[in-house]
Every structure is written in C-alpha cells, then in structure tokens.
Amino acid sequence: MRQERADIVIIGGGGAGLRAAIAAAEADPSLDIALVSKVYPMRSHTVAAEGGCAGVVQDHDSLAHHFDDTVSGGDWLCDQDVVDYFVRHATEENLRLEHWGCPWSRRPDGRVNVRAFGGMKIERTWFAADKTGFHILHTLFQTSLKFPSIRRYDELFCTDLLVADGQCGGVQGIHMATGETVALLAPAVIIATGGAARVYRYNTNGGIVTGDGMAMAYRQGVPLRDMEFVQYHPTGLPGSGILITEAARGEGGVLTNSEGYRYLQDYGLGPETPLGAPQNKTMELGPRDKVSQAFWHESQAGRTLSSPRGEAVNLDLRHLGEARINERLPFIRELARTYIDVDPVHEAIPVRPTAHYTMGGIQTDGRTATVMPGLFAVGECASVGLHGANRLGSNSLAELSVFGRVAGEEAAALARSGSTPPEAALLGEARDNAARWEALRGARGTERLADLRNAMAEAMEEGVGIQRMPGAMEKTAATLRELRERYGHLRLEDDSLAFNTEWLSAIELGFLLDVAQAMTAAALARRESRGSHQRPEDYPTRDDAGYLKHSLAHYRRADAPEVAWQDVNITRSRPGERLYGGAARAKADADAKEEAEP
Amino acid sequence: MSDSIAIYVARYRPGQDEAPTEQRYDVPLSTDLSVLEALNYIKDELDPTLAYRWSCRMAICGSCGVMIDGEPRLGCKTFLREFADRGELHLRALDNFPVERDLIADVERFMDHLETVKPWTVHNSERPVSEGEYRQTPAELERYQQFSQCINCGLCYAACPQFGRDDSFLGPAALTLALRYNLDSRDDGSAGRMAALNADEGVWRCTFVGYCSEVCPKDVDPAQAVNRGKVASTINYGLNLLRLARGEHDT
Ligand SMILES: Cc1cc2nc3c(=O)[nH]c(=O)nc-3n(C[C@H](O)[C@H](O)[C@H](O)COP(=O)(O)OP(=O)(O)OC[C@H]3O[C@@H](n4cnc5c(N)ncnc54)[C@H](O)[C@@H]3O)c2cc1C
Ligand code: SF4
Ligand code: FES
Numbered sequence: 001m002r003q004e005r006a007d008i009v010i011i012g013g014g015g016a017g018l019r020a021a022i023a024a025a026e027a028d029p030s031l032d033i034a035l036v037s038k039v040y041p042m043r044s045h046t047v048a049a050e051g052g053c054a055g056v057v058q059d060h061d062s063l064a065h066h067f068d069d070t071v072s073g074g075d076w077l078c079d080q081d082v083v084d085y086f087v088r089h090a091t092e093e094n095l096r097l098e099h100w101g102c103p104w105s106r107r108p109d110g111r112v113n114v115r116a117f118g119g120m121k122i123e124r125t126w127f128a129a130d131k132t133g134f135h136i137l138h139t140l141f142q143t144s145l146k147f148p149s150i151r152r153y154d155e156l157f158c159t160d161l162l163v164a165d166g167q168c169g170g171v172q173g174i175h176m177a178t179g180e181t182v183a184l185l186a187p188a189v190i191i192a193t194g195g196a197a198r199v200y201r202y203n204t205n206g207g208i209v210t211g212d213g214m215a216m217a218y219r220q221g222v223p224l225r226d227m228e229f230v231q232y233h234p235t236g237l238p239g240s241g242i243l244i245t246e247a248a249r250g251e252g253g254v255l256t257n258s259e260g261y262r263y264l265q266d267y268g269l270g271p272e273t274p275l276g277a278p279q280n281k282t283m284e285l286g287p288r289d290k291v292s293q294a295f296w297h298e299s300q301a302g303r304t305l306s307s308p309r310g311e312a313v314n315l316d317l318r319h320l321g322e323a324r325i326n327e328r329l330p331f332i333r334e335l336a337r338t339y340i341d342v343d344p345v346h347e348a349i350p351v352r353p354t355a356h357y358t359m360g361g362i363q364t365d366g367r368t369a370t371v372m373p374g375l376f377a378v379g380e381c382a383s384v385g386l387h388g389a390n391r392l393g394s395n396s397l398a399e400l401s402v403f404g405r406v407a408g409e410e411a412a413a414l415a416r417s418g419s420t421p422p423e424a425a426l427l428g429e430a431r432d433n434a435a436r437w438e439a440l441r442g443a444r445g446t447e448r449l450a451d452l453r454n455a456m457a458e459a460m461e462e463g464v465g466i467q468r469m470p471g472a473m474e475k476t477a478a479t480l481r482e483l484r485e486r487y488g489h490l491r492l493e494d495d496s497l498a499f500n501t502e503w504l505s506a507i508e509l510g511f512l513l514d515v516a517q518a519m520t521a522a523a524l525a526r527r528e529s530r531g532s533h534q535r536p537e538d539y540p541t542r543d544d545a546g547y548l549k550h551s552l553a554h555y556r557r558a559d560a561p562e563v564a565w566q567d568v569n570i571t572r573s574r575p576g577e578r579l580y581g582g583a584a585r586a587k588a589d590a591d592a593k594e595e596a597e598p
Numbered sequence: 599m600s601d602s603i604a605i606y607v608a609r610y611r612p613g614q615d616e617a618p619t620e621q622r623y624d625v626p627l628s629t630d631l632s633v634l635e636a637l638n639y640i641k642d643e644l645d646p647t648l649a650y651r652w653s654c655r656m657a658i659c660g661s662c663g664v665m666i667d668g669e670p671r672l673g674c675k676t677f678l679r680e681f682a683d684r685g686e687l688h689l690r691a692l693d694n695f696p697v698e699r700d701l702i703a704d705v706e707r708f709m710d711h712l713e714t715v716k717p718w719t720v721h722n723s724e725r726p727v728s729e730g731e732y733r734q735t736p737a738e739l740e741r742y743q744q745f746s747q748c749i750n751c752g753l754c755y756a757a758c759p760q761f762g763r764d765d766s767f768l769g770p771a772a773l774t775l776a777l778r779y780n781l782d783s784r785d786d787g788s789a790g791r792m793a794a795l796n797a798d799e800g801v802w803r804c805t806f807v808g809y810c811s812e813v814c815p816k817d818v819d820p821a822q823a824v825n826r827g828k829v830a831s832t833i834n835y836g837l838n839l840l841r842l843a844r845g846e847h848d849t
Contacts, residue, residue, distance in 0.1 A: 042659075042749075043654075101779065145716075493645070499700070
C-alpha cells in the first residue's frame, strides 16, 4: 500500500472538481492539492453537456426572475437561501470562465449571447454552440494546468473515504494501471464524483457515471438527500439514450406524436406556439418533468411511434433550416447522423425520455460542507439544496462553478487550520478495506456481473421511472435486496492487477446498488407527487402539509435504508401552483392588475 | 450479410504476455452496433477480462481511440456495418504509444505535451470580472473555433510518423492547442508559447504528412494548425531579428 499526503484531496476532475481545485489553489498557493480522477479529467462527463449554462445578463431579466424560475421549477423543494446565493454568483462565474478562454457564442457586437431554455422565463442560458460542457471542461482543465500546486492523480479509482473518530481524513483508491492500493491522507476532502444515472437502463450518462462518491459518503453515515428525484430528459435517442439537447427546442424544435400533433398543448403547457416562434415556459419550453410525463401519457394512449430501437416521438427541427442548425446545433446534427442515420435538416429525430440527472445527492449545507467534519461535496453528486424536485436545464453547469469555487475555498480554509484524525487509525482502516477489495478481485462465486447490472437497471426503470406505481416500487425494492444478496456471490474471471476493469466494474456495481436502494427507499417514503416524483395511482397530488421536506436516506447495511426528513429553507417564495404556458401568463396579468389596484 | 462478425483483438497483459497476440471473438452483427458496443458485448457476454477505455459513447470524451484495421479511430464512432462484407475486423491499442494492457495505451507523453504549450489565457492586464466580458466578435471567435474542438483522443498521435519515431515531438494536438490560444483575441500569451513551438520538439519537426488531419474525428485539421504554427514561428523569428537590430531584447 502506497501512502501519500496532501492538504486537500478532491475526488473528481469534472467541472465541479476542477473549479474547486482552482479556487483552492488561488486561495492559498502553498496548499498541496491532490486532484484524483478515475479518468483523465477532460474525459469526465461534464464533457457531454450540450445546451448551456445559466446566468442573468439581459437588462429586462433579473436575479429575482432566475430565483423564481428555479424555485417553482423545483416545485418549492429548493432551499431558497441557496438559490439566492446561486443566482447572485452564476453570472460572475460564467464571466470568469470567459476570462479563462471559454469560447462562448457571441452576438454580432462581441457580447456573450444567450438562448432560451426550458422553464426559464427569460433567455439566460449562455452557450458555446451545442458543446457547452465540452468547452467548459476543457477550459477548466487547461486553466488548472497553470497551477503547480494542483497535483493530478489520473486514473486513480477511489474506493473508500478514510474516516476515524467521525472525521474524514483522506481517501483510498486503486491505481488502475498497476492495481496498487493508494492511501491519500488530508485534513480536507471534497467529493465531486458526478451523478448516478447509470442505475437506469436507458440514460444519457457516460459509462463512468456510477454514483461512486455518493455511495462512499453514504456508507460512512453521511445521508443522501432527495434521492427520489431523478430527472428524465425528454429527448434522448431511443436505445442508446444519447442526449439531444433541450437547446434544440430552445432554438425552436417541436415535439409531435404519431399523429403529427404537438401533444404538449394537452398537458397544461399550451396554447400551441407558431412554428419557429418558441415562447419561454410554453409548449416545448416547459420544464423537463412535465414534458417527460406527457410522453408517458401519450405512450399509454398509443400515440407514440415505433422506431427500430423502441418507442419514440418526433423532434422536428426542419423548419430551422440548415444554416441555423449548423451554427447553433452542429453537434446534434453530427450525433443524429452518426447514431441513427437521421439528418435533422431533412427528417425529424425520434426521441424519448431517458434518465439524465440526479437532483439529490450527498447532503451538504449552503457552503458545501457535509455533516462529517473534513468532508465536502459538490456538483451533481451533492445535494446543496439548489434543484429541489426538478432541476432546470442549464442550472447545473452553473452550479459546478458557483459551488465548486465555494468548496475549494472552504476546503482551503479548513486545510490551513484543520488536523487529520490519528494516522494509525486511518491506515488501519485502509488496510481492512484493501483486504476486502482484494477478496473481490477474481471472486469465485456463481453470479455474473453483467446479469446483476442489467437486472438492477431494468428494475429501476420499472419501479422508479417517470411514473411510480406502488406495486412496482415495492417490487423494485425487493429486487434490489435480492441483487444485494447475489452481489455477495459474484464470480469474476479476471484476477490480474493491471487495468482490471472487471474488478473496478464490480466495485462500481456495489456503488450503484447502494444508490439505487437509496432512491427506491426515498421514493417509497415520499407519499405525494412533486416535480419529477410522480405517484399517479396512490398519491397523485403535492402535499405541502406532509412533504414540504427533504428526504434523508441513511445507510443501514443489509437492511433497507432508513428515511428521515429535513425542513426546506423557505425565505420569500411560498409554495404555489406551478403554471406554464397560457395559464402562467394569465396569472401574471392578474397579479399585475392586483398590484396596480391596491 | 452474415449474422455474425469476427473481431480479432490484440491482447496484452503486462507481466504475463511477451507481446500482444490476437484473440478472436464472434459478435452478432447488427447494422447500428458500434465497435465500442461490440467490445461491451464481448466484455459482458464472452470475455470479462478484456480491457479497453470508454465513457461517453457519443464521440466527445476522447477515451475510446483504438486501431481499427490499422487505422486510428474512435470505437464509439465506427460501426460494424462497415466491415460486414469482409466479415472481420482487427483491433489493437493506439500505435506510437506503449501498450498498458489489451486496448489501453499509455498516453502520459501526450498529456505532458499538452501542458508544455501553456494552454491557458494570459492577459497583460487582468480585468476584474465585475467589468464584464472581453468582447469577441463572431468573426474573431471563428478564427480559433475549429482548433478548440479537439477532444484529446490522441488519434493524430497514432497517425503521426514523426511522433512514432521520437515521442518528444509535441505532436499535432498540442501544437494545435497552442495555436488555438494564440489566435484567441483575448489572449496575450503567444510570446510565451513561442519557445515551445520553435524548439526542436516544436512545429519544425513536422514533415507535413497530413495523415493526422485525415484521422481526426472532429475535423480539427491539426496539420493545418501545425503549418500555420510554422508561419507564426517564421514571423516570430523575423520579428526577433528586427528587435535585435533595433537593440531591443529577444522575447
Ligand atoms: C448528456 C448530458 C448533457 C447535459 N447538458 C447540460 C446542460 O446543457 N446544461 C447543464 O447545466 N447541465 C447539463 N447536464 C448536467 C451536467 O452536465 C452535469 O450535472 C455536470 O456536468 C456534472 O459535473 P460534475 O463535475 O459534478 O461531475 P462529472 O463531470 O461527471 O465528473 C465526475 C468526476 O468524478 C470522477 N470520479 C467518479 N467516481 C470516481 C472514483 N470512484 N474515483 C475517482 N474519481 C471518480 C470522474 O472521473 C470525473 O472526473 C448534462 C448532463 C448530461 C449527462
Ligand atoms: S486533433 Fe483530432 S485526432 Fe488529434 S487529439 Fe484532437 S480530436 Fe483527436
Ligand atoms: S467513448 Fe467517449 S469518445 Fe468514444
């Protein structure tokens, strides 16, 4: 076992981890920062984000609007002090990326351009064509190279947090090229490991997005919050789940069913907008939960199309014309042509909802601190309280910078003053963990890894998908318990050390199963419908008296997770009705009238 | 079309194998299956010991580059249908890098080269963010946009005979990255990058084979970038002579 030390360890080299590393390096150049990632940082899944990154810039927009859109979009489960901080800092962080070289798309006068996005009242989504995440990630990675105090540990796969006396004092991992165990001790640890949508069969996530950090924290007693809220993105490619960005609709793309009808008008998002004239928060620019749920109803009613890789509806961009598609959505064109042989200039793209984003995650306060001293979490793996029950597209890339910076600065402050728990205790833990992982390598049971993974992913689609039925949810919970048990009897064929990716996948599957169980337990416990969590059969409406609360899933080893509740921080926006389309405009008019006549 | 295809993969396990040897796997053929999906099929159904890198499966993370029938390509952007008539294809780790295991190449050298060219913006006077963005017109953006599309997949290094001969050559992607920043209207750092471009390992090592641009999956056209680097390097050389003649210091 190799032992090393640092002042701060960051697990994750995606947008959140890189931003945290830069913030820590800027806060105090004397700190030794270890940036650990199981892939080279620029391979992190932030790279796949297409559409854009929110931040108020237009004169007729305001922070209050961004706040209101986020809070109502989140169905009032957002912590409003956190949303407030977020909207106040998002633009500044986008500008910082601009100064660092991010190639934001521009207006003719050279200023940064913004586009419309779902659930946003006014255009405030900054974009770099349709490769926004790619450019943000590469900008951050390249910028990070100028800080000598950021030491990278590329392709080091973290397996455990090292904890003694209830305090986090480092991490341990497997050096992928050699299989060697590495213990990395530090007084401050930041988890920035991204989401977990790979628990689902059809998803927009890369193969590496397996909830590792969530599970590592959870196993150490840190609660996972709001895990029942999983966003289905309305427009993934059937079969592969590859994402077709919401910007396609922001630019004017429309959704039609098998009858060529723009069905969203039947689901509280109308009236129908003219082709080529998208209207904010209306029709195709409704929030993702509602748009995905509409697909489910259309499917029930038999009005979806059958495509070679499964049911779909049509996303039609043809009226945008080739020039605009090439300028604004070049990657979408490349993806559609490559993966389904459809050129959106000439044909509609078949799409369907696919699992996309975990609103919940490791519980933190508004400064990214977890309940465990020494441990911070940030980015998609964390639940800082921003997204509530449904995230608005383009808020999460902004979250990476806004809270990545906070995490880096907080960790730097702690690293300067903090102390690590007793080293002997930490290393003892590390040795025990290593022995456990050693036993898994080349394990001689009977169960096939791929079978368990597929069974889990199917069960999650069945029970904890877009619409959650009580029987199906119970069944999923039972399946997951059974899979947990079978996981103890894995058979692994590869017992080598160098790049043993079967071994690492088995460890990831363990993480996935824990996360899946937390999601399912929280979904069962929340007896209402809110945002992305819909129970049309048994609890079809929102219940603020009972559930205006965050769920907290606590790890209980072999037993089902225990779910507790935490109050939501409400400052100025009382829960109201979520209105979109014409209904929202009518309400706004009525409010304006009321204000005019006191 | 037959209903399966033979995929020959060069296997190599350090400490175990002397040299890579091919192993054959028969994979059911479906026209929209990518090479990456075929590898995932092999791993799940036929042989879990096979090692390769992948993540995004949508041609943007740059993980999955391999030699496919001798040509560097992305596994996730290459489809089995292309090889259906021949009924077989051959895979090995990217050329010009040491093999770590099976299809996994050791790309550390490439990573070092990226860092060498100082790929970050330098501003002569740092403007606070409160003063807003640096203006950049669409035309100014256009000047470097293509060169900012590189996904660091390393295919161009596997294609580059010069890098193959001597891996101290900075190579197509790193030199392109330098140009990307040099052409950015917001950047004042080109002088600092010139040393790397001009050095022995820099642009002059390139003999303009152009294969790098052919294999690039993102139309970055690194060969063009390297050649423009040569022009810049020449101009820089000329400017320095002028400055010296005027009694200024070399930059
Ligand atoms: C296809 C797609 C499109 C999207 N588009 C948008 C958009 O347009 N706008 C928007 O706001 N949001 C978008 N999102 C959401 C947003 O991109 C993500 O939430 C965000 O990028 C996550 O960033 P992150 O830094 O938290 O994690 P990631 O970028 O996923 O990085 C996680 C890091 O953790 C490391 N890691 C994980 N586990 C381990 C381990 N065990 N050991 C070591 N390292 C580990 C990984 O190597 C990686 O470096 C999109 C998401 C997807 C999937
Ligand atoms: S220039 Fe092209 S081939 Fe070379 S690393 Fe970049 S994307 Fe890959
Ligand atoms: S898997 Fe990401 S580029 Fe192929």
